[in-house]
Amino acid sequence: xxxxxxxxxxxxxxxxxxxxxxxxxxxxxxxxxxxxxxxxxxxxxxxxxxxxxxxxxxxxxxxxxxxxxxxxxxxxxxxxxxxxxxxxxxxxxxxxxxxxxxxxxxxxxxxxxxxxxxxxxxxxxxxxxxxxxxxxxxxxxxxxxxxxxxxxxxxxxxxxxxxxxxxxxxxxxxxxxxxxxxxxxxxxxxxxxxxxxxxxxxxxxxxxxxxxxxxxxxxxxxxxxxxxxxxxxxxxxxxxxxxxxxxxxxxxxxxxxxxxxxxxxxxxxxxxxxxxxxxxxxxxxxxxxxxxxxxxxxxxxxxxxxxxxxxxxxxxxxxxxxxxxxxxxxxxxxxxxxxxxxxxxxxxxxxxxxxxxxxxxxx
Ligand code: SF4
Numbered sequence: 064x065x066x067x068x069x070x071x072x073x074x075x076x077x078x079x080x081x082x083x084x085x086x087x088x089x090x091x092x093x094x095x096x097x098x099x100x101x102x103x104x105x106x107x108x109x110x111x112x113x114x115x116x117x118x119x120x121x122x123x124x125x126x127x128x129x130x131x132x133x134x135x136x137x138x139x140x141x142x143x144x145x146x147x148x149x150x151x152x153x154x155x156x157x158x159x160x161x162x163x164x165x166x167x168x169x170x171x172x173x174x175x176x177x178x179x180x181x182x183x184x185x186x187x188x189x190x191x192x193x194x195x196x197x198x199x200x201x202x203x204x205x206x207x208x209x210x211x212x213x214x215x216x217x218x219x220x221x222x223x224x225x226x227x228x229x230x231x232x233x234x235x236x237x238x239x240x241x242x243x244x245x246x247x248x249x250x251x252x253x254x255x256x257x258x259x260x261x262x263x264x265x266x267x268x269x270x271x272x273x274x275x276x277x278x279x280x281x282x283x284x285x286x287x288x289x290x291x292x293x294x295x296x297x298x299x300x301x302x303x304x305x306x307x308x309x310x311x312x313x314x315x316x317x318x319x320x321x322x323x324x325x326x327x328x329x330x331x332x333x334x335x336x337x338x339x340x341x342x343x344x345x346x347x348x349x350x351x352x353x354x355x356x357x358x359x360x361x362x363x364x365x366x367x368x369x370x371x372x373x374x375x376x377x378x379x380x381x382x383x384x385x386x387x388x389x390x391x392x393x394x395x396x397x398x399x400x401x402x403x404x405x406x407x408x409x410x411x412x413x414x415x416x417x418x419x420x421x422x423x424x425x426x
Pocket of ligand 1: 367368
């Protein structure tokens with residue numbers, strides 16, 4: 064049931080604030096995504112951020128490649144309540160501009176800003192305005208010297224690159240930052256994060272970058288992030304999919320749910336079905352997932368096709384259904400509480416699940 068706790072022992076990290084969302088320390092691991100609209104299309108970007116917020120995004124990143132995009136960011140900021148991170152490469156003036164417009168975090172690598180006075184201008188501004196920075200190293204864009212030194216992106220190369228940026232911030236006495244060392248290869252990313260986790264106490268932003276399309280990318284991310292999270296590494300995460308960013312948030316929560324790190328919404332336990340099934344399990348689960356997307360209360364619901372595994376799964380679920388001939392058995396907190404007509408399962412299950420969620424909300 065939902066009281067199961069994760070056995071994972073989390074790495075101790077320093078806590079920073081991204082707007083009103085704490086990242087690191089004992090804060091819940093936050094789930095973030097990034098818009099893929101044109102930032103200058105304010106209406107489309109606001110709509111996408113709101114869609115991400117509806118499925119639970121804690122933080123959203125927006126790329127700000129130009130001064131026009133910075134002006135658009137100002138208008139977006141005014142319409143959005145959750146923390147926004149501006150993704151900036153190289154141009155320090157854009158960083159200063161979005162800081163003025165209320166950004167909650169700057170994703171900018173200090174070593175890429177250029178001259179010392181420009182780096183100092185950005186860091187001083189971040190310090191004065193309480194804006195954290197994310198150092199984001201990516202296996203696809205390692206510095207040329209590091210590629211020459213290591214021959215290819217390696218975990219050591221990613222960490223050395225990250226530490227160059229970390230050293231710049233250290234030198235300027237700025238410690239409000241988090242770091243990512245992403246790669247599209249699972250082992251490379253995992254090794255880099257493990258190495259980095261031993262070297263700094265700042266929070267880590269996890270991601271398997273450019274993971275791929277929806278299915279393969281979700282699997283790759285679940286494996287990579289899962290290995291790290293199981294080690295206790297990671298304070299915020301982004302699943303990168305070549306898909307609707309809304310799916311990134313859903314997959315991010317599914318990963319945290321699977322490891323019992325952070326619950327949100329319904330955790331469906333469903334059997335794969337076989338010829339013993341007494342009702343259409345797959346159709347029922349798919350329809351319930353869609354109908355109940357708005358539920359944020361953590362709830363374990365088992366939908367099982369027959370009595371082989373139905374009663375057993377129901378024992379460890381908040382609500383459980385075990386398929387039986389014509390009328391399936393309904394369980395609540397492991398106790399059998401009634402039977403539901405197999406021809407009317409959907410509406411009845413939806414109503415029962417909603418009632419259980421509001422009961423838990425009031426407890
Ligand atoms: Fe088949 Fe029953 Fe197992 Fe589902 S629980 S896969 S219906 S045997």
